[in-house]
Amino acid sequence: xxxxxxxxGLIDLxxxxxxxxxxKKVLRVNVVxxxxxxxxxxxxxxxxxxxxxxxxxxxxxxxxQRVPTQGRCRDCGHEFIIEELNWICPKCQSNNIQLIKGMxxxxxSIEVD
Amino acid sequence: xxxxxxxxxxxxxxxxAQENRKLLDKKGVFAINVMASPGAxxxxxxxxxxxxxxxxxxxxxxxxxxxxxxxxxxxxxxxVPVLQINTGGECHLDANMVQRALKxxxxxxxxxxxxxxxxxxxxxxxxxxxxxxxxxxxxxxxGDDKPLKYxxxxxxxxxxxxxxxxxxxxxxxxxxxxxxxxxxxxEKVEVIEVSxxxxxxxxxxxxxxxxxxxxxxxx
Numbered sequence: 001x002x003x004x005x006x007x008x009g010l011i012d013l014x015x016x017x018x019x020x021x022x023x024k025k026v027l028r029v030n031v032v033x034x035x036x037x038x039x040x041x042x043x044x045x046x047x048x049x050x051x052x053x054x055x056x057x058x059x060x061x062x063x064x065q066r067v068p069t070q071g072r073c074r075d076c077g078h079e080f081i082i083e084e085l086n087w088i089c090p091k092c093q094s095n096n097i098q099l100i101k102g103m104x105x106x107x108x109s110i111e112v113d
Numbered sequence: 114x115x116x117x118x119x120x121x122x123x124x125x126x127x128x129x130a131q132e133n134r135k136l137l138d139k140k141g142v143f144a145i146n147v148m149a150s151p152g153a154x155x156x157x158x159x160x161x162x163x164x165x166x167x168x169x170x171x172x173x174x175x176x177x178x179x180x181x182x183x184x185x186x187x188x189x190x191x192x193v194p195v196l197q198i199n200t201g202g203e204c205h206l207d208a209n210m211v212q213r214a215l216k217x218x219x220x221x222x223x224x225x226x227x228x229x230x231x232x233x234x235x236x237x238x239x240x241x242x243x244x245x246x247x248x249x250x251x252x253x254x255x256g257d258d259k260p261l262k263y264x265x266x267x268x269x270x271x272x273x274x275x276x277x278x279x280x281x282x283x284x285x286x287x288x289x290x291x292x293x294x295x296x297x298x299x300e301k302v303e304v305i306e307v308s309x310x311x312x313x314x315x316x317x318x319x320x321x322x323x324x325x326x327x328x329x330x331x332x
Contacts, residue, residue, distance in 0.1 A: 095293060
């Protein structure tokens with residue numbers, strides 16, 4: 001359900017920047033989303049189509065660049081991609097892992113006419 | 114033409130959260146975002162906090178639920194200011210809902226404001242609401258694997274209460290593994306074992322809370 005709120009935030013941001021640039025139409029929205037940012041692409045796409053109706057962004061394609069979850073081992077300093085939520089350092093087997101990537105959720109850019 | 118935006122999608126929410134924080138600071142209110150999965154004991158911890166501190170500090174409560182006034186009614190019996198927010202389906206409180214609620218609260222008469230978020234370990238961690246600290250309530254029957262399944266929540270926590278600790282003999286819950294997993298994600302977090310039934314650990318939790326108030330008035 002929170003995709004609805006996130007998508008509304010996304011559309012507000014897109015329209016604000018499109019307006020600033022004097023755009024007539026938004027063609028594409030490039031979103032960067034960490035794996036842990038907790039939303040479903042298809043769900044966001046669905047809400048996007050509903051919420052953007054009647055705006056200059058209604059025909060825009062949503063494109064998602066997913067950022068894998070990454071950790072840094074506090075014991076040996078190794079940085080690695082955390083697969084399937086396995087919070088163990090592959091180098092020294094420590095589970096003292098700091099989360100460094102995977103939480104981001106931002107609009108990288110928009111493509112407009 | 115490509116236009117760089119590089120802006121967080123939740124930036125509008127974060128801006129309102131900052132306004133909330135400013136208002137709370139101005140009124141001298143220390144606010145806590147209380148997060149947990151459903152049934153972990155959020156309302157029970159709030160009730161314990163009220164009964165332990167009511168004579169010393171003035172407490173106010175904002176109750177977030179998808180629907181119903183059940184929790185607010187439980188709190189209202191304690192004669193503290195309480196407001197119920199019903200999100201009508203949204204699975205988290207956002208800064209805007211909290212801003213509206215703050216306008217209704219007698220902030221001048223409150224030292225500690227406990228804001229009970231929706232029972233959910235996912236998106237409640239993503240939407241800032243303007244509070245000073247994040248309290249996460251875990252509970253023994255949920256299992257010890259939750260930090261690794263919902264890492265964001267445990268990363269944003271300032272203090273974690275492991276509630277229903279009296280059930281430890283009956284559950285397959287490895288407390289050492291749990292503490293290790295939590296500390297791995299979040300070095301600085303305080304972990305306190307409590308039981309709202311036996312009262313174990315509640316004193317320690319109240320000490321932590323009073324310590325935060327002390328820091329606030331000193332700084």
